[in-house]
Amino acid sequence: MRRRVDLPLRMRAFIGKVGRMDAFITDLQDLGEPALRLIAAVVIGALVGLNRDLYGKPAGLRLCAFVALGSGLITVITSDPHVGLGDPSGASRAIQGIVGGIGFLGAGVILHEGASNRVRNLTTAATIWISAALGIACGLGSWKMGGVAAVLTLAVLSLGLRLDHVLFGRLGPEQQDDHR
Secondary structure, three states: OHHHHHHHHHHHHHHHHHHHHHHHHHHHHHHHHHHHHHHHHHHHHHHHHHHHHHOOOOOOHHHHHHHHHHHHHHHHHHHOOOOOOOOHHHHHHHHHHHHHHHHHHHHHHOEEEOOOOEEEOHHHHHHHHHHHHHHHHHHHOOHHHHHHHHHHHHHHHHHHHHHHHHHOOOOOHHHHHHHO
């Protein structure tokens, strides 16, 4: 008699585990698109940072990838109901906070040399800011706009220095290093 009672209890326990597994698989499926957004943010941020690393600037691959990832994560959490809050106005407030906070991070890499009144690393500060913007675009799933902005960013970083040299070739060697 005890066997008959245990069998239905075991069946119910098994069915409960299967139900929880289905819920787990559904949760993983819901995370697919947001995870893809974050991966795209890291890749785009890393590409922007790679350019800075190639020129020996203070903000490189890891920093730009982290900025893009963090911006994307905050945007996904505040805008996607499957992952976080899903409040449309929350995403707007989060983006405002990201843009303001990144300004402070960018300001940290800008150097002002007192005697010559030269300002350095402005382009690097701008790449930190654009990395955050690209992360926001990825976080919102704005693939087309984020892709166009990423291509334009990489084009400006790659070709901009050459264009500066062509248009303003009168810069001396010591000044040319500041414009990378």
